[in-house]
């Protein structure tokens with residue numbers, strides 16, 4: 001992301017950070033649950049990265065799923081979200097398995113081949129078209145050979161019905177409020193050099209949601 005785009009995303013998510021947990025519990029939560037429990041399926045002892053962790057619900061769930069020998073790292077551009085996630089993790093009993101920091105997913109401060117898996121929900125589709133391959137190339141770099149990536153996103157697949165047309169209109173008209181836009185998640189991962197291992201196409205109030213699991217080819 002350019003410095004300006006990164007600053008805009010940071011400012012916008014900082015404003016939302018106090019209420020984001022409540023907002024996402026009423027919308028994305030169900031899809032994120034399916035994505036982590038039925039598609040990613042974290043294992044004991046794994047080391048998992050979540051770019052764009054928002055209010056930290058997934059960080060907490062992943063930390064419980066990887067067990068005492070596992071580790072979870074998160075990176076998010078918004079300091080408000082970092083603070084919200086820290087509040088959520090405090091006293092959970094698993095906070096020592098989680099390391100979070102503020103930063104940009106298009107340039108991540110992790111060594112090559114650090115993670116068994118990368119999980120990203122409702123975040124990849126925030127990036128401009130030319131930036132998505134950069135983010136995915138970063139994910140690929142930090143994944144172990146044979147590691148997995150699981151992406152849940154608003155999807156451009158499926159019918160272009162009234163809900164979808166209204167959503168796309170709202171995204172164009174109010175990009176700071178409706179900042180996700182539908183993408184072809186499966187194709188995006190394939191174009192970035194991932195082999196697709198599993199996928200689900202679900203619906204959020206009539207809007208398609210794609211969950212895709214891949215591994216580097």
Ligand SMILES: C[S@@+](CC[C@H](N)C(=O)[O-])C[C@H]1O[C@@H](n2cnc3c(N)ncnc32)[C@H](O)[C@@H]1O
Nearest residue numbers: 009013024052053054076077078104105121122
């Ligand atoms: C729509 S929210 C999704 C949050 C969470 N993954 C969920 O499913 O509820 C997008 C998140 O991505 C973060 N974000 C936006 N641009 C980012 C960037 N360039 N690098 C890292 N995180 C970013 C935002 O701060 C926000 O927390």
